[in-house]
Amino acid sequence: MKKTININFQGQLITIEETAYHLLNQYIESLKGYFGREAEGNEIVNDIENRIAELFGNRLKHGISCITDDDVTSIIETIGRVEDFDSDFAILGEETEVPPALPKGEERATPPPVEEQERRKLYRKANDKILGGVCSGLAHYLRVDPVFVRLAFVLLSSLFFWVYIIMWIVVPKKVLPNNVSKRLYRDPNNRFIGGVASGIAAYFRIDVWIPRLIFLLPIMFNVFGLTRYSFSFSGYSMINLSFVTVYIILWIIVPKAVTVKQKLEMMGEEEYLRTIRERVSNMAQTTRSSRADAADASVGDVANVVAGDTPPPPPPPYTGAPHTPYTMEGPQRSGCLTLLIGLLKVTFFGIVGLVAAGFMISLFALIFTGTKLIPLQSLFLNAGMEQTLLWVSI
Known part of the structure; x- marks a missing residue:
């Protein structure tokens, strides 16, 4: 267990690991x-x-107990280090090699980005699949969250079943990067059963009690007996079944946020970090250009340097611990195993919930309808101490 400290960072009280604080500093x-x-x-x-x-405050708000080394390293790698924007900063005392000049009129050819070359090709996504990777590959092609494509295939399975099978056979598979800045994940840090409601709350930036209340409304109506006045028994049973089915489907198709990158995508920070990186890159470019202009202007005046002037101190070299870049990791799951575990969890919690609900309903029924049994109490209880103990226990 690493030592944690509390720091006042830009007016916010942040709980952070001591090693992470050194990296940040x-x-x-x-x-x-x-x-x-x-x-x-x-x-x-x-x-x-x-x-x-x-960003730190946003992470702590979503249930993370403290800022770790991985959190700080992820933010630094996404924003970028200074040596990423200016190679002269990383290698002090060494001359930077200048590439040979090209003949006049010629320009260096820069290959187009790989993503632009293959952006219109459809693949099955091998690193983010539950069955065959068809839905995640189609979502990558359309640049949308794979969860919504999977949900559409499940809801319209009677129409798209054979379409899915054919695409599974025909479409080749490939490891593809994520091309959406925000995705729906199950939140493992703030979960009650499966983390579905907390993941929805993080995705839509709302309080977690709102989706939980929506999923619990049918059960609450049933407990308090409000359904007898509003719905028929068959209609209410269908509503109950629909809510439970939707939750189970989301539990199966929505991956759990395990890595730091997935938690960033769940909270929608990827686009924000990219904006910060662009801003820092532009600032570094402006700084490098101004220094180059100042150096060119002072070339002819080297012999006339004033005696009191001293060159600015060199920037300190980065001495942080070596880091390992993040690799693309798909959800660590097996489709059949995840489905089996999910069904077992739902069955177990369903049985426990039904037993608890039955016990509570029986207790309320005994409390509020017990007066009707008063004429029959002499058949079960003797007057005196037994009646007193019964009412005290209730």
């Missing part, structure tokens, strides 16, 4: 060393710190 110091010599360097670093503090 080294990253902030590297930013200060790079942007500190600019006119607005302090404002730039302060803006980045504010955005990181917002």
Whole structure:
């Protein structure tokens, strides 16, 4: 168990692991060393710190107990280190190799991104599949959340069953990256049964009690006896069955957020981090250009350097611990095994819930209708101490 500390980071009380705090501090110091010599360097670093503090607060709000090394490393890797934007910052004291100049009129050919080359090709997604990866591959092609495609196939299974089988046979499979910034996951940190309701709350940015209340409304109506005045027995049974079926389907098709990247996608921070990265990249580009212009302007005045002037100190090298880049990981699950475990869980909790509900209903019935049994109490209880003990226990 790593040691945790509480820090005041940009006006927010953050619970963070001590090693994660050192990583964060080294990253902030590297930013200060790079942007500190600019006119607005302090404002730039302060803006980045504010955005990181917002991300920390968002994670703690969604049930994470403290900020870990993985959280800090993930944010740093997504925003980018200073040496990612300026190679001169990473290698101090070494001359940067300049690529040979091309003949006049020629330009270097830059290959198009791989994603642009293959964006219109349909594959089965091998790293995010429950059965055959058809739904996740189709979702990647359409740039939507795979959960919604899977839900559509399940609800319209009578129409799309053979379509799914044919696509499973015809469409090739391939490992594909995620191309959506926000996805629906089951939240393992704030779950009551399967984490479906808390995952929906994180996806739509609402309080977790709202989806839980929606799923519990039919049961509450049944317990308090409101259904007899509003619905027929058969109609209400269909509503109950529909809510339970939807929850079970979502439990099966919605993956659980296990890795830090999946938790980022669940909370919708991926796009926000990408925006921060673009902003830092633009700032670094502006800083590098201004320094290059200043260096070119001072080439002819090297011999006339004033005696009191000293060159600015070199930026401190990054001394953080080596990190391992995140690899694409699909949901660690087997389709049949997940389905079997889910059905066993639902059966177990359903039986326990029915027993508990029956016990509570019997208790309420005894309390509120017990007066009708008063004329018959002499058949079961003797007057005096037995009656007193019964009412005390109730």
